[in-house]
Structure formats: structure tokens, C-alpha cells
Amino acid sequence: MEALPELRVLVLKSNKFDGNMSLASRSNLPFPKLQVLDISENKFVGSLPQKYFKNFRAMMDMKENQTDGDYDYFSIYVEMIITLKGLDQLLKRLLEDFTIIDLSSNKFSGTIPHSIGNMNSLRYLNLSHNNLMGLIPASLGNISVLESLDLSSNKLDGGIPSELTSLTFLAKLNLSMNDLVGQIPQSTQFSTFENDSYIGNLRLCGVPLTRKCNEENEQRKQPEEEEEDDEYGFIDGFGWRSVVMGYGSGFIVGIGIGYIIIRKARPRWLVEFFFGVGYNKKKKKKKRRNTATPTQRRS
Structure with missing residues (x-):
């Protein structure tokens, strides 16, 4: 199918397909006109298909690479159900600037390649519910027309790249259920996202979360102090500070009692x-x- 010159829509969602999509390709330019790739809810494994991200010409500089030809035929006769911004929608025509990649609910592993930023005309990207790990690539900030980004339910770590604040068309963001850390970037666009965009990331802080970043720093210091106390503490939980206070009080009381005994x-x-x-x-x-x-x- 990679070599089909006019293929614009490939929807294989909700099946039991498996296999590795990162194997070597026989085509030098796979899927030259593909605008819609939806293989969600299958059992594909291995790393994400970086070879496609580098060569999806219809998702790169669309105005420059768009060919008219028989496009009107596709815009009239295409009908498909696509998940957009978390909701299933019926599309009865394929707009010339409509582009989507949905690889969600599979078993993809490894990292998200930086080459994903090559598709600067991509509007909807869903990589959720996989086993992806590592950092969120800053190159996502190159996809200037991106409207929806879903990376939820993976094993991503590190911080949220500040480059994402340049995505001024971004209307839906879901980074929940990962292991992201640090402060959420602040921008006019990011201020529109609610808590549910970030839930499940216990080490994220800042607006819109109630966890302030200075509170996180205090929480990090507390375990260090507790470890320090434990080194000089007792099994029953009394630390060295309590012992010093006890000895001091006992010494003063002892002096007083001794004086009374000697005097009286x-x-x-x-x-x-x-x-x-x-x-x-x-x-x-x-x-x-x-x-x-x-x-x-x-x-």
C-alpha cells in the first residue's frame, strides 16, 4: 500500500492487526499523498514508523506540495468516522487541508522521534495509550497548525517543552497519565487548558494545577531532612533535637532539686x-x- 500513488485515506482502526511498522520499506517515497492515517485500537508493536514521518509529503508544506488533479473526486465521495479531540465524528468529505495521524491504543514502544516535527501541516496527532517513553520532542513546536495533541497514558518523562507554547491553533491538549515533571509552560494558549490535561503527572506544578512549584521544592527538601534526622534518631521516633531538649530540661530540673535537697x-x-x-x-x-x-x- 505504501506505493499507491493516489491513496489519501487509510483507516484500519478497531481490528486485531499486529506487526512492526518500522521495518524496511520497498518504496523510496511511501504514501506520497496520504492525509489520513488511522490504525488505532490494534496490536502494532515496535517503534513509531519514523520513515513515514519523514516522507508524508501531503502533511508537509501542504500548499507547496498539494496537487489538484482529481482532488474534487475525493472531497465528494469520501465518508469516514474519525476521532477528533476525543470525540467520534462522521466526515462526509475530505477537505484539502485536513490531516490526521492516529496511532493510539496499540503497543508501540520507544521514544517519539524528532522527525515528527517534519509534518508541519499536520492538524491532529494522537499517540495515546501506548508504551512510549522518554522526552516530548521539542520539534512538535514546528507543527504550527496543530489543533489537537494527545500523548496521554504513556511513560513519557521530563518537562513539557516550552516550544509547545508556539502552537497557537492548539485547542485540545492531553498529556495526562505520564511521568512528566517541572513547571507547566505559561502562555495565552496554555492558559485555556484545564486540570484534566495534566492529571496523573504527580511531579508537574503550576497553573492550572493547585500544586505550586515552590510547594514541590519544599516537598523535595522534606525527605532529605527526614533522612538526616533518622541518622541520629531512635526506633521510637525521637530525634536528636528531642534528646538535646530532654537533657537540657533534665539538667536544669536536677540542679534545682539538688539545691533544695542540700539546703533543706x-x-x-x-x-x-x-x-x-x-x-x-x-x-x-x-x-x-x-x-x-x-x-x-x-x-
């Missing part, structure tokens, strides 16, 4: 334990001597 000589048994038997008697005699008159002392 009470309780007797405790005084005699520390100072010897007869301590009270010796103390009383000493006290009587100090209070005696000089005459009494001489006598």
Missing part, C-alpha cells in the same frame, strides 16, 4: 545516701556554732 536536708534518707549517715546532725551543730555569741564560743 530533705528527704533524710536521700541526703544520708549521698552525704553519709549523720549529715543532718553535723549540719545542725555547724548551724548552732554560727549562731552562738562570742562569749559562748570562748566558754
